[in-house]
Amino acid sequence: MAEKKYGHFDDANREYVITDPKTPWPWINYLGNEDFFSLISNTAGGYSFYKDAKFRRITRYRYNGVPMDNGGRYFYIKDGDTVWNPGWKPCKTPLDSYECRHGMNYTRITGSKNGVEASVLFFVPLHTWAEVQKMTLKNQTEEVKTLKVFSFAEWCLWNAATDMENFQRNFSTGEVEVEGSTIYHKTEYRERRNHYAFYTVNTEIQGYDTDRESFIGLYNEFSEPEAVMEGKPRNSFAHGWSPIASHYIEVTLQPGESRDLIFLLGYVENEQDKKFSAKKVINKEKAHQLIAKFDTTEKVDAAFAELNQYWDNLLNIFTVKSGNDKLDRMVNIWNQYQCMITFCMSRSASFFESGIGRGMGFRDSNQDLVGFVHQIPTRARQRIIDIASTQFPDGGCYHQYQPLTKRGNNDIGGGFNDDPCWLIFGTVAYIKETGDFSILAEQVPFDNQPGTEVSLFEHLKISMNHVINNLGPHKLPLIGRADWNDCLNLNCFSWDPNESFQTTENKGEGSKAESLMIAGLFVVTGKDYVALCKQLAKEAMESKEGEIAGLAEEDYLTEAERMQQAVDEMNEAVKKHGWDGEWFLRAYDFFGNKIGSDENEEGKIFIESQGWCTMAGIGLEEGLCDKALDSSKKRLECEHGMVLNNPAYTTYHVEMGEISSYPEGYKENAGIFCHNNPWVIIGETVAGRGNDAWSHYTKILPSYVEEKYQTLHKVEPYVNCQMVAGKDAAKPGEGKNSWLTGTAAWMWYTVSEFILGIKPDYEGLLIDPCLPSTAKEYEVTRKFRGGEYHITVKNPSGNQKGVKQITVDGTPISGTIVPCSEGKHEVVVEM
Ligand code: BGC
Numbered sequence: 001m002a003e004k005k006y007g008h009f010d011d012a013n014r015e016y017v018i019t020d021p022k023t024p025w026p027w028i029n030y031l032g033n034e035d036f037f038s039l040i041s042n043t044a045g046g047y048s049f050y051k052d053a054k055f056r057r058i059t060r061y062r063y064n065g066v067p068m069d070n071g072g073r074y075f076y077i078k079d080g081d082t083v084w085n086p087g088w089k090p091c092k093t094p095l096d097s098y099e100c101r102h103g104m105n106y107t108r109i110t111g112s113k114n115g116v117e118a119s120v121l122f123f124v125p126l127h128t129w130a131e132v133q134k135m136t137l138k139n140q141t142e143e144v145k146t147l148k149v150f151s152f153a154e155w156c157l158w159n160a161a162t163d164m165e166n167f168q169r170n171f172s173t174g175e176v177e178v179e180g181s182t183i184y185h186k187t188e189y190r191e192r193r194n195h196y197a198f199y200t201v202n203t204e205i206q207g208y209d210t211d212r213e214s215f216i217g218l219y220n221e222f223s224e225p226e227a228v229m230e231g232k233p234r235n236s237f238a239h240g241w242s243p244i245a246s247h248y249i250e251v252t253l254q255p256g257e258s259r260d261l262i263f264l265l266g267y268v269e270n271e272q273d274k275k276f277s278a279k280k281v282i283n284k285e286k287a288h289q290l291i292a293k294f295d296t297t298e299k300v301d302a303a304f305a306e307l308n309q310y311w312d313n314l315l316n317i318f319t320v321k322s323g324n325d326k327l328d329r330m331v332n333i334w335n336q337y338q339c340m341i342t343f344c345m346s347r348s349a350s351f352f353e354s355g356i357g358r359g360m361g362f363r364d365s366n367q368d369l370v371g372f373v374h375q376i377p378t379r380a381r382q383r384i385i386d387i388a389s390t391q392f393p394d395g396g397c398y399h400q401y402q403p404l405t406k407r408g409n410n411d412i413g414g415g416f417n418d419d420p421c422w423l424i425f426g427t428v429a430y431i432k433e434t435g436d437f438s439i440l441a442e443q444v445p446f447d448n449q450p451g452t453e454v455s456l457f458e459h460l461k462i463s464m465n466h467v468i469n470n471l472g473p474h475k476l477p478l479i480g481r482a483d484w485n486d487c488l489n490l491n492c493f494s495w496d497p498n499e500s501f502q503t504t505e506n507k508g509e510g511s512k513a514e515s516l517m518i519a520g521l522f523v524v525t526g527k528d529y530v531a532l533c534k535q536l537a538k539e540a541m542e543s544k545e546g547e548i549a550g551l552a553e554e555d556y557l558t559e560a561e562r563m564q565q566a567v568d569e570m571n572e573a574v575k576k577h578g579w580d581g582e583w584f585l586r587a588y589d590f591f592g593n594k595i596g597s598d599e600n601e602e603g604k605i606f607i608e609s610q611g612w613c614t615m616a617g618i619g620l621e622e623g624l625c626d627k628a629l630d631s632s633k634k635r636l637e638c639e640h641g642m643v644l645n646n647p648a649y650t651t652y653h654v655e656m657g658e659i660s661s662y663p664e665g666y667k668e669n670a671g672i673f674c675h676n677n678p679w680v681i682i683g684e685t686v687a688g689r690g691n692d693a694w695s696h697y698t699k700i701l702p703s704y705v706e707e708k709y710q711t712l713h714k715v716e717p718y719v720n721c722q723m724v725a726g727k728d729a730a731k732p733g734e735g736k737n738s739w740l741t742g743t744a745a746w747m748w749y750t751v752s753e754f755i756l757g758i759k760p761d762y763e764g765l766l767i768d769p770c771l772p773s774t775a776k777e778y779e780v781t782r783k784f785r786g787g788e789y790h791i792t793v794k795n796p797s798g799n800q801k802g803v804k805q806i807t808v809d810g811t812p813i814s815g816t817i818v819p820c821s822e823g824k825h826e827v828v829v830e831m
Pocket of ligand 1: 347361363364483484485486487668
């Protein structure tokens, strides 16, 4: 029997089309890409915020709501006795037709009932602090239709955390104003806030509500608001309790007639001395200006066209034509889109991340960078500087920071010893993409303290030093609170359920806990750092001023030598103390016992060290990489991808921390943590094993497992999720934590640079594909530093790796780097 399908890809429009509102989980999309953001599910659930999902939440959402999905921008249409929503929820009145199209930063939801179609286009125009909701109502019958339309949004009292807990205060603070068709939310504006929100519609209204209880009615739900059911707005005015915004509009449509209503949910900030226009009356000047920008269909359509153009430009920087739709749609559309979303959100706001718990991660954001640096390099530059500004003078850093304040998050603090290395990873990616070495001369503070600034290059240097200065008894990096695996807490030793695994170090003093993951990461980023220093020496020599970031040629060469030695030593330490016989060990625990060894009963092998040590090519010549990769295939792989560790831990190990707190097969305890599958895939490409790389890659590529997503994975079939339950789980194959995951950037990095093999480098594009033998030819168009390269890779004999010859505009070049030059170029690569 064919499995149920909830939707399908529409590549020509770059959309995923959902045809049944009852998806297994809410399938969401993101609106906005700069300051104003919204999450929107396929039934119009979700919320909006300005910059920071915790501190500047505009509309309210109810957590623990997957899959209930309660709270959103709802339109109620009352047609006679029937009340329905174009997105099916919250009334859940059966619709005659339903479709939700999630596109690039927009969503269009269309429903119809009894001959009326309502189609709502949701988007945040570029550079705008507002969400546009353009509703088109169509009368498809032969009769005149008289409809009562109610809009609905519920305000959040700005701080999403206190909004959910401080009711003794919250129930008394709410304040609103109503002016014409606009409802203003101004809670706390009377005191320290200088911002308000509004919800408006571009037509006269026949009524409104701003108080939730008046609108919904006592003991009612969103699905049956009393005002709507009776077809009578209350014209209520909120004083405290829960302020909302609802417009009431009477619409008469002749047979065949259609009409647009444009709703705008906006956010405004005023200067301190311009907050009020009269006593207690907010200054609405900026709101009026904003409203005037989107008050006609023409203006909204033009803004929508602009947004689409923006995405055309972003997605035209790298395109592949492989003859394989499943690959092309992920590379050309969805993978790049997901990267942009993770850039904007880090791990803060999704239907699995509450927007309250986490800000921007230090390691997360650096990794995310490789996913979008080719599209928006200037924003990548700023991101690097923001991240580096949360570093401490010894090279350690805050694990997270808040996007609104850009300050390190004290609740979590630092002490994650992989964090510093990622700064090198992100910065090198930026420079290779742009050729902009000047970023290294930027003066960047420590812990955001003015007066402490040093060059970004100095930050990179101390990042490397942080690893070197924190080595354990085997000369391997000490792990600290945790490395990439936040749940391998080797110094935590917690028996108290109220302690956080991440921030607790009950032991620490004298710890021998070392990480092979950081060792591999150090070798990879250390080599990058050495290459950067050598390049800087060259640049310093060539440039007239004789220096970049304040150092002279010799200084960079000395620095390169110093770090090369550290890298070599690490390499040796891994071979000597980190090799278990068939694979790389994962760690040494507090006492110096092995983790991830055949000697262990559970957790014999871990994915992270196999990934990083093979990416680093440690022991490549001696065959260690091949062995480690074979072992990964044998022990970690299953139908849905590679699990994190095997066998799963069946009991809690106090010496290991959170990892063993999860039931078998979930999350860091042997789940398929999609994020680190690409590490092994890249390792495969380093070893030249294209068939294996491809097979691992397609196992977690959404388009390849689309059918599975519909019923088994359950999460959105157009993006990767963080975790798929592993082979030891009660429900193997079930996906969780969709959207915000480093998987997006790693999948992109893997396919663009290592499989398709188009790698930005200091002097040009390095071309070195690693392919399955079935790949005979493909084309990539890549815009890079002012040039546009149309690259055709020919692989008639089905080789997995090895470039024979490259010609640029008909002339053979030596080596594999296509040098930068402006204009259009034809590149032919023979394998
Ligand atoms: C975190 C990452 C971490 C990973 C593995 C994710 O949820 O955002 O920082 O590396 O989990 O523990």
